[in-house]
Amino acid sequence: xxxxxxxxxxxxxxxxxxxxxxxxxxxxxxxxxxxxxxxxxxxxxxxxxxxxxxxxxxxxxxxxxxxxxxxxxxxxxxxxxxxxxxxxxxxxxxxxxxxxxxxxxxxxxxxxxxxxxxxxxxxxxxxxxxxxxxxxxxxxxxxxxxxxxxxxxxxxxxxxxxxxxxxxxxxxxxxxxxxxxxxxxxxxxxxxxxxxxxxxxxxxxxxxxxxxxxxxxxxxxxxxxxxxxxxxxxxxxxxxxxxxxxxxxxxxxxxxxxxxxxxxxxxxxxxxxxxxxxxxxxxxxxxxxxxxxxxxxxxxxxxxxxxxxxxxxxxxxxxxxxxxxxxxxxxxxxxxxxxxxxxxxxxxxxxxxxxxxxxxxxxxxxxxxxxxxxxxxxxxxxxxxxxxxxxxxxxxxxxxxxxxxxxxxxxxxxxx
Numbered sequence: 001x002x003x004x005x006x007x008x009x010x011x012x013x014x015x016x017x018x019x020x021x022x023x024x025x026x027x028x029x030x031x032x033x034x035x036x037x038x039x040x041x042x043x044x045x046x047x048x049x050x051x052x053x054x055x056x057x058x059x060x061x062x063x064x065x066x067x068x069x070x071x072x073x074x075x076x077x078x079x080x081x082x083x084x085x086x087x088x089x090x091x092x093x094x095x096x097x098x099x100x101x102x103x104x105x106x107x108x109x110x111x112x113x114x115x116x117x118x119x120x121x122x123x124x125x126x127x128x129x130x131x132x133x134x135x136x137x138x139x140x141x142x143x144x145x146x147x148x149x150x151x152x153x154x155x156x157x158x159x160x161x162x163x164x165x166x167x168x169x170x171x172x173x174x175x176x177x178x179x180x181x182x183x184x185x186x187x188x189x190x191x192x193x194x195x196x197x198x199x200x201x202x203x204x205x206x207x208x209x210x211x212x213x214x215x216x217x218x219x220x221x222x223x224x225x226x227x228x229x230x231x232x233x234x235x236x237x238x239x240x241x242x243x244x245x246x247x248x249x250x251x252x253x254x255x256x257x258x259x260x261x262x263x264x265x266x267x268x269x270x271x272x273x274x275x276x277x278x279x280x281x282x283x284x285x286x287x288x289x290x291x292x293x294x295x296x297x298x299x300x301x302x303x304x305x306x307x308x309x310x311x312x313x314x315x316x317x318x319x320x321x322x323x324x325x326x327x328x329x330x331x332x333x334x335x336x337x338x339x340x341x342x343x344x345x346x347x348x349x350x351x352x353x354x355x356x357x358x359x360x361x362x363x364x365x366x367x368x369x370x371x372x373x374x375x376x377x378x379x380x381x382x383x384x385x386x387x388x389x390x391x392x393x394x395x396x397x398x399x400x401x402x403x404x405x406x407x408x409x410x411x412x413x414x415x416x
Contacts, residue, residue, distance in 0.1 A: 069095040
């Protein structure tokens with residue numbers, strides 16, 4: 001998902017409950033999250049992912065004074081984020097999405113459209129003050145759409161654009177392009193790397209539908225994993241590297257199937273109805289559905305225990321589409337394990353990732369936004385089992401009592 005799409009979600013969120021630049025980043029009930037810190041301060045920042053040594057983040061952002069679509073940036077987590085200057089790692093041309101560190105932490109991948117950009121306006125075009133190379137969204141200016149079928153689809157659907165120009169590239173630590181990892185016709189994006197650094201999972205349209213694929217880290221030996229009609233995307237490996245978790249739409253009725261195919265013919269998807277699934281990386285058996293919650297359930301990521309999954313969902317929101325919270329559930333789908341993680345009502349919380357040691361969580365949130373379009377990255381220490389103030393207080397009281405008892409016993413022994 002690119003940040004302009006996030007901006008639209010945030011506008012829905014604003015209509016639902018507004019935004020609050022109140023300095024508040026901690027909310028009651030967020031008992032798994034301790035020492036919450038804000039990492040970015042303005043613009044639309046999303047999909048922050050840890051380096052393997054947990055010292056850096058790679059993320060995508062649309063920033064004021066920069067391009068009108070996402071570029072890829074990196075952040076040193078050992079530095080004070082309040083003085084952090086975003087370090088752009090992508091070319092600055094075209095749209096970018098879904099960056100991820102390679103296993104050596106010296107390289108990273110991302111999807112970009114820069115290789116399709118015309119680097120200079122055509123001679124027949126009048127000169128312009130700015131050269132905007134961002135891909136145009138199909139449904140932004142509905143009143144200007146002349147195709148009646150597309151106009152109807154845009155009027156009746158919230159959509160994501162899946163640009164055919166996206167391919168996945170490998171870059172070095174300076175942002176120099178080392179190699180092009182995909183070259184098939186159609187959308188190739190949403191790439192992630194396995195824990196051992198040997199495999200890349202990604203979403204591709206090369207089969208005629210948006211399916212999950214895996215390939216070797218050098219781009220060789222691509223093979224298809226999913227085969228069911230619908231948009232399969234946003235996949236991540238389990239900590240043991242044996243499973244991929246992902247979001248998917250699964251149109252069932254004739255009308256749903258036809259609408260999905262109509263949207264796809266315009267390089268669009270409607271992500272309002274998605275559930276979570278997992279599939280073995282070796283393809284030994286078909287996908288397994290995890291959630292049946294309704295609404296949009298997406299951005300899943302495995303906990304370090306290889307069993308629980310954190311994800312974004314609006315299934316419990318009454319404020320309308322655009323307000324998402326983080327939730328957690330076991331990959332068995334047992335509803336008894338469903339647990340809400342973030343509690344900033346009517347705000348946007350999504351794109352969670354655990355650090356590779358499982359000790360920290362990073363995610364994107366609209367909390368403490370300076371305007372209705374801000375989305376910032378936050379990081380917190382992960383607490384398992386969750387703590388409560390009562391437990392903390394009780395622990396302190398018990399510790400004080402224990403210390404007093406020890407001193408009393410010491411005094412009594414000295415008297416004897």
